Amino acid sequence: MFDITRRGLLKGTAGTAASLVAAGLAASPKAFADDDEIVVASIFDQSGGLDIYGTPMTQTCELAVEEINAAGGLLGKKIRLIKYDPQSNMELYAQYAQEAALKERVDLVHGAITSASREVIRPILRRFQTLLWYSVIYEGGVCDINNFVSGVTAVQWVKPMADYGFKTHGKRCYYIGADYNAPQIIGKWTEVFAKEQSSEVITKDFFPLDVAEFGPAIAKIQEAKPDWLSTCLVGAAHTGFYRQWYAAGMLNEIPIVSVTFGVGNEHVQLSAEEGNGIVSAQPYFQELQLPANVEFVKRYQERFGDDAQYLNSVGIGGYLGTMLWSLGVKAAGSHEREDVIAALRSGDIAWDGPAGHMVVDPVTNHVIQDMHMAECQNQTWNIFESYSQMYPSDVIDRCDLTKDPDMNAHLEPII
Amino acid sequence: MDTAALLIIEVLNGIASLALACAGLAIIFGMMRVINFAHGEFMMLGAYTTVVCTKTLGINIWVSMLIISPIVVGIIGVIVERTFIRFFYGRMIDTLIATWGLSLLLIGIVTAIFGNIIEGVSAPMGSFEVGVYNVAQYRMVLIGIVILLFIGVFLVLTRTKLGLIARGTMQNPAQASVLGISTQRVYMVTFAVGAGLTGLAGGLLAPISQVIPTAGAAYVAQTFITVITGGTGAVTGTLVASGVFGTVRQLLSYEFTPVLGGVGLLIVAVVMLRLLPQGITGKIFRRSL
Numbered sequence: 130m131f132d133i134t135r136r137g138l139l140k141g142t143a144g145t146a147a148s149l150v151a152a153g154l155a156a157s158p159k160a161f162a163d164d165d166e167i168v169v170a171s172i173f174d175q176s177g178g179l180d181i182y183g184t185p186m187t188q189t190c191e192l193a194v195e196e197i198n199a200a201g202g203l204l205g206k207k208i209r210l211i212k213y214d215p216q217s218n219m220e221l222y223a224q225y226a227q228e229a230a231l232k233e234r235v236d237l238v239h240g241a242i243t244s245a246s247r248e249v250i251r252p253i254l255r256r257f258q259t260l261l262w263y264s265v266i267y268e269g270g271v272c273d274i275n276n277f278v279s280g281v282t283a284v285q286w287v288k289p290m291a292d293y294g295f296k297t298h299g300k301r302c303y304y305i306g307a308d309y310n311a312p313q314i315i316g317k318w319t320e321v322f323a324k325e326q327s328s329e330v331i332t333k334d335f336f337p338l339d340v341a342e343f344g345p346a347i348a349k350i351q352e353a354k355p356d357w358l359s360t361c362l363v364g365a366a367h368t369g370f371y372r373q374w375y376a377a378g379m380l381n382e383i384p385i386v387s388v389t390f391g392v393g394n395e396h397v398q399l400s401a402e403e404g405n406g407i408v409s410a411q412p413y414f415q416e417l418q419l420p421a422n423v424e425f426v427k428r429y430q431e432r433f434g435d436d437a438q439y440l441n442s443v444g445i446g447g448y449l450g451t452m453l454w455s456l457g458v459k460a461a462g463s464h465e466r467e468d469v470i471a472a473l474r475s476g477d478i479a480w481d482g483p484a485g486h487m488v489v490d491p492v493t494n495h496v497i498q499d500m501h502m503a504e505c506q507n508q509t510w511n512i513f514e515s516y517s518q519m520y521p522s523d524v525i526d527r528c529d530l531t532k533d534p535d536m537n538a539h540l541e542p543i544i
Numbered sequence: 545m546d547t548a549a550l551l552i553i554e555v556l557n558g559i560a561s562l563a564l565a566c567a568g569l570a571i572i573f574g575m576m577r578v579i580n581f582a583h584g585e586f587m588m589l590g591a592y593t594t595v596v597c598t599k600t601l602g603i604n605i606w607v608s609m610l611i612i613s614p615i616v617v618g619i620i621g622v623i624v625e626r627t628f629i630r631f632f633y634g635r636m637i638d639t640l641i642a643t644w645g646l647s648l649l650l651i652g653i654v655t656a657i658f659g660n661i662i663e664g665v666s667a668p669m670g671s672f673e674v675g676v677y678n679v680a681q682y683r684m685v686l687i688g689i690v691i692l693l694f695i696g697v698f699l700v701l702t703r704t705k706l707g708l709i710a711r712g713t714m715q716n717p718a719q720a721s722v723l724g725i726s727t728q729r730v731y732m733v734t735f736a737v738g739a740g741l742t743g744l745a746g747g748l749l750a751p752i753s754q755v756i757p758t759a760g761a762a763y764v765a766q767t768f769i770t771v772i773t774g775g776t777g778a779v780t781g782t783l784v785a786s787g788v789f790g791t792v793r794q795l796l797s798y799e800f801t802p803v804l805g806g807v808g809l810l811i812v813a814v815v816m817l818r819l820l821p822q823g824i825t826g827k828i829f830r831r832s833l
Contacts, residue, residue, distance in 0.1 A: 178758070180660050308803070336802055339762050341753040342561070344683070345797035345805070348554050351677045352547055365662045366762070369754045372664060376680035376752065378671025398662045 167203055167464050169194065170211045170229035171447065172240030172250065177217025178338070178364060181393050182242050185444030186264070187212055188433055190239055193451035195432075203458050211235065219249050226250035230257035236464045237262060239450050242443075244268060244311045248539060251276055255537060260466050262454055264446030266392065266412065268314035269495075269521065270540040272528035275466075277473060277489065279450045279496045281412045281442075283318035283542070285519040287388055289500050290359065290410035291322035293514070294386040299356025300328035303383075305346065305370075306361030308335035315361050315388065317542045318523075331355055341366040343373045350383065360387040368395050375403040384408070392443045396505045404505045412500050413442040413484040414510045422483040442484075449484055453496065456480055457489070474530070486518065492529050495521035546675025553674065554798060557683045559790030560690040561749060566767045566774075566782045567693060568742030574771050574778025575714050576734055578629060579640045582647035583767060584760025586739055590617045590746025591755045592654060595663045605668050609747035610689075617743020618736045625735040633731065647760065654757040667751035686748060697741075698779055710734050769813045775823015784824050788812060 171190045174183035194210045197203060211233055215221035222241070229235045230253065238254055239262045241247035247263050251273060254261045261276045269282025294302055304319055306312030316333045323330050332353055334346060347370075350358060362370055371390070374380060380403070390396065390409045415426055425448070430437045438444060454473070458464050461472035472478070474491040481487075485499040500519050503510035524540040565587065572580045580586075590613040597608035624646065632639040667682040701707035713720040713730040721727045753759065770789055774781025789809045797805030820827045 176660070178660075181662075334801060340802045341759070341762060342558075342802075344554050344557055344752075345794050345802070348550050348677070349798055351550070365754050365756045366759075367754075368662050368664070369752065372666065372754070373680070373752055376667035376671065376682055378678035378680070382678065393662075395662075398664065400666045403666055 165206055166209045167206050167458070168209050168211065168233055168235040169237045169239060169451070170213060170225070170233060170235040172213045172215055172222060172225050172229070172238060173447065174217045174242055174246075175212075175214040179217040179242050181365070182265075182443045183214075183217075185438045185440065186242070186447040187214075188436070188438075188447065189429065189440070189445055190447030190451050192429060192432055193448045193455075196428075197451075197455050203455055204462065204464065206464075213240075215246070219246060222246045222249045223253060226253045227257070230254055230259040235259060236458075236466070236469075237454055239264065239447065239454070241265070243309070244539075245309060247271070251539075252537075258466060260454075260469060262450045264450030266388075266442055266446075268311045268318065269523035270314070270528075270538075270542075272493070272524065272530065272536045272538045272540055274470060274474075274494060274530050274534045274536070277450075277454070277494050277496075279453055279487070279498075280446060281498065281500065281519070282495060282521040282523045283315060284523045285498070285500060285521050286410060286412065287315055287318045288322050289502060289514075289516050289519075290386055290388050291319050292326065293408070293410070293502055294357050294359060295323065295326040295328040297357075298384050298386070300326070301354075301356045302328065302330050302359050303350055303353055303355035303357075304330050304333045304359045304361070305350075306333070306335055307363035307367060308337045309363075312361040312363065312389075314541055317544055319359060320544060321542050330359075336362070336367065338364045339366050341369040343370045346370070347373060347377050347379065351377075351379065355383060357384045357386055360385055361389050362387075363389055364393065368393070368398060371395060371399055371407070372403055375399075381406060386410070391503075391505070391510065392441050394439050394441060396510070397439050397508050399508075401507045404508065407505045408502060409505065409510070410500060410502050411442040412498055413440075413445050414501060414503055414512060415440040416503070416510045416512060417483070417485070417501070419483065419485060421481060425483040445483060449482060449487070452482060453478065453480060453487060453489060488518070490521065491531055492525065493521050494530055497521070546677055549674045550677045550679065551795075551798065553679055553683070555791050555794045556687050558794035559787050560687040561752075562766065562770060562790045562793075563694065563783055563786035564686070564690045564745045564748060565763050566770045566786060567697065567745060568738045568740070569767045569771050570738075570774065570778040570782040571697075571741065572735060572738035573768070574774065574776075574782060575710075576731065576738070577636070577714075578633070578735070579636055579643060580629075580738075581640055581643040581764065582624075582650060582760075583742060584763040585647045585650040586617055586621070586742040586760075587746035587749070587763055588654065588755070588757065588760040589620060589650065590614070590743030591750040591753075591759065592658065592663070592746075593617065593743065594747040594750045595665055595755050598665050599663075605665060605751075609750070610744065613747030614740040614744040617746065618740030620743075621736045621739025622732060624739070625732050629735060630728070630731065647764075651757045651760070658757065660757060663755040664753075665751050665755075680752075682751060686752075689748065693741075693744075694779065694783055701779065766809065769810070773813050773816050773820075773823055775820070775825035775827075777825030777829055780829050781823055781825035784829070785816075788816070 173186040213225040255275045263278045265280040386408045457473035461468040478489040488497040500516040502514040503512040593613040593616045594608045597603040669681040671678045770785045774785040793805040793809045796808040
């Protein structure tokens with residue numbers, strides 16, 4: 130039996146309360162140890178299954194910091210970048226987010242790749258009042274004043290793909306994707322966009338990330354005879370799909386329009402004939418002929434030499450996010466979190482970078498930006514259609530941070 | 545009608561790839577009782593050999609897959625057996641841990657050399673039509689190769705002196721050594737042949753899967769389950785078990801999702817091992833190999 134007395138209980142709870150207060154004090158107001166520098170933490174997977182995405186993101190983030198420092202820093206202070214490698218492991222995401230917020234007292238955490246990992250660190254950083262920047266193309270729906278997102282959302286990214294597919298190829302779409310939250314939510318959005326075009330998604334199939342054998346899936350797709358195939362496959366194993374699709378002689382039989390083809394540099398890993406004709410919708414392609422981009426790609430390749438990779442819409446995120454945040458700091462004249470958030474949300478933060486014109490939107494904390502459709506030809510991208518200044522209106526009916534700054538949610542489409 | 549034909553091809557294909565992936569393990573684990581947890585990594589090495597030979601060295605893909613991959617992985621098998629495995633014969637749990645370590649080491653080495661990126665080769669040959677559907681010719685060839693492979697293994701084990709010595713040594717090493725057979729050498733050669741077959745599987749499966757350092761992990765569980773369910777007659781058992789599991793997995797994957805295909809395979813395996821704890825060849829086909 131436990132012997133619980135009133136006195137003992139009071140002592141115990143008082144002790145716990147005191148330590149909680151102490152922990153709270155340690156966490157909330159920022160006591161800058163070294164006020165000569167601004168500290169940024171990057172948390173991108175540089176090893177493990179997701180390193181194909183995390184390594185270039187870390188590189189471009191590093192390049193942004195170096196360029197800002199070379200131009201005299203921010204507010205006369207140098208940026209110090211702390212690079213964490215969560216090794217494609219969710220526990221490490223949580224650990225490093227806490228370390229960045231509590232031990233290093235960073236001004237910004239720029240990180241997370243999958244939506245799953247973002248949802249691990251987002252609540253932690255909100256609790257410890259540390260700004261989070263997320264810069265990966267994703268399904269949309271994050272509504273959190275502490276989290277800015279420069280990746281495109283479903284309406285910006287998936288809608289052009291769906292509209293193009295339904296208008297060009299026909300009303301019956303077959304959707305395949307990886308089996309986790311982002312591709313499933315993107316599948317739902319595809320259905321929403323299908324309805325707008327009075328079309329339909331006839332089947333949605335999801336494959337765990339380690340599935341590499343697509344024989345039955347290809348047979349099933351052939352039998353369903355869709356007008357076109359929408360793919361949201363993710364990761365190394367799923368590249369096998371395109372190879373097997375080609376081997377089955379299906380490449381030009383049923384056209385593929387994808388939102389993820391190319392973001393793992395699939396178009397370079399597959400041979401030219403296996404990828405020719407696949408269409409992908411992305412906010413950025415290395416081939417974009419903007420002067421700012423041509424210059425940027427050159428600087429990136431010079432800086433990283435043999436380690437430089439083919440830059441895609443995921444890889445460049447590290448650069449775009451860091452640069453947009455730095456504009457917020459400059460506009461605020463301060464690197465205090467509240468000031469930077471206010472400046473970023475002023476509606477005045479606009480920038481012409483490698484991915485074209487970008488504007489930070491105060492209603493959603495997302496970024497208004499351009500989109501492009503491109504066709505894979507001989508392992509490069511031919512951009513054939515562009516959409517100017519897409520607005521991230523996905524969940525705007527339920528998320529308005531100007532009216533309700535305390536919102537804290539990851540919203541899904543209502544079907 | 546076309547759909548049925550397409551489905552039959554898919555099922556045969558599923559059986560063939562499973563049997564192919566299991567062939568080397570049937571010898572190393574089924575016959576020699578060596579738990580080789582690096583089996584998937586041996587396949588991965590075979591796949592990398594094919595990729596390097598065709599892409600970097602420009603060697604014909606058939607030569608790479610059918611000749612170079614098995615030889616390279618066979619040689620790696622000899623090295624591993626001499627330096628490592630032979631000290632663990634008869635100690636199953638120790639072998640398990642040691643070969644698990646080996647698998648991590650091989651993944652590490654390959655990652656260090658090639659990087660953690662996807663490699664791959666295109667499947668040779670085009671496709672053909674089954675009614676209104678398209679099927680890759682390579683998949684049909686694969687089925688043929690697997691049939692020939694198993695006939696070959698069966699003939700070597702039953703009709704040649706080498707096979708007789710190998711089987712005798714596995715059944716009763718003490719007696720075999722009394723008869724003047726160097727059991728150490730027999731073990732080494734058998735392990736090398738098993739490794740070579742695994743390398744061949746890796747090479748042949750490279751065009752229809754992706755090649756990354758961690759590719760082996762996907763094969764370990766299913767191949768062990770298949771060989772264990774096969775039972776003591778390693779070759780026949782593996783073939784029959786592949787037939788059952790391949791059919792279940794492909795049909796469920798086709799009708800539902802690959803997840804259910806995997807689940808179905810495991811359920812059938814559990815039920816079969818409950819009914820036939822000695823494996824399929826412990827009850828039926830008892831005199832088989």
